[in-house]
Amino acid sequence: MKTEARKEYNKIYYKTPTGKMKNTIGRWKRRGLTWATDDEIEGIYTLYLGSTNCETCNKEYKNSKDKHMDHCHVTNKFRNILCASCNLKIKDNNTSGINGISWDKNHNCWQYEININGKRHTKCSKDKEWLINYKLEFQKENLYIY
Numbered sequence: 001m002k003t004e005a006r007k008e009y010n011k012i013y014y015k016t017p018t019g020k021m022k023n024t025i026g027r028w029k030r031r032g033l034t035w036a037t038d039d040e041i042e043g044i045y046t047l048y049l050g051s052t053n054c055e056t057c058n059k060e061y062k063n064s065k066d067k068h069m070d071h072c073h074v075t076n077k078f079r080n081i082l083c084a085s086c087n088l089k090i091k092d093n094n095t096s097g098i099n100g101i102s103w104d105k106n107h108n109c110w111q112y113e114i115n116i117n118g119k120r121h122t123k124c125s126k127d128k129e130w131l132i133n134y135k136l137e138f139q140k141e142n143l144y145i146y
Contacts, residue, residue, distance in 0.1 A: 021045055028069060034076040044078050054083035056115050072099065079139070086115070098132055116142060 013019040025041055035041040051067065053060050061067045061083055068087040070080040096102055096110060104111040109124040110131045121138070125131040 024048075031069075032076045033069060033071050033078060035078065048081055051081045054086050055080040056082050056086040059083055089115075096128060096132075098135070100135060101128070101131055112138075114138075 014023050021042075025045060028041075035044065048067070048069070051061075066084050068082050068084055069078060070082045070087055071078050100114050101110055101112050103109075104124065107124055109126050110128045112123045112131050112135045114121050114135075123131065123134055123138075125134070
């Protein structure tokens with residue numbers, strides 16, 4: 001009997017704003033996203049709820065399934081909220097092993113490339129480590145990185 005009462009309680013609880021938040025954050029956690037504090041993830045959740053446009057191409061989300069949590073597959077840290085199309089365009093399997101950085105055969109250098117609000121930003125360098133540091137600084141200044 002207690003399990004039936006618990007099921008009924010959960011059915012009602014997960015329709016409340018707090019229940020929806022806990023359910024969504026739990027789903028992100030099961031998918032591997034990590035965060036430092038409860039305040040941090042609640043801030044990300046609030047950002048997620050209020051997001052109506054992709055942070056890369058600035059197009060409005062078609063529906064709730066079009067909204068994706070972009071995260072680093074190495075550290076599992078949140079990066080952006082993107083539409084499905086932009087999320088699929090991110091290349092994690094490139095020659096450098098670093099998302100957004102690859103070897104440019106035409107210019108014989110490492111290239112960092114990112115699209116923000118439909119604008120393409122690129123930077124080239126012969127020094128891969130320098131370019132990785134440049135990418136991290138650029139993202140801190142221009143993207144929602146927690």
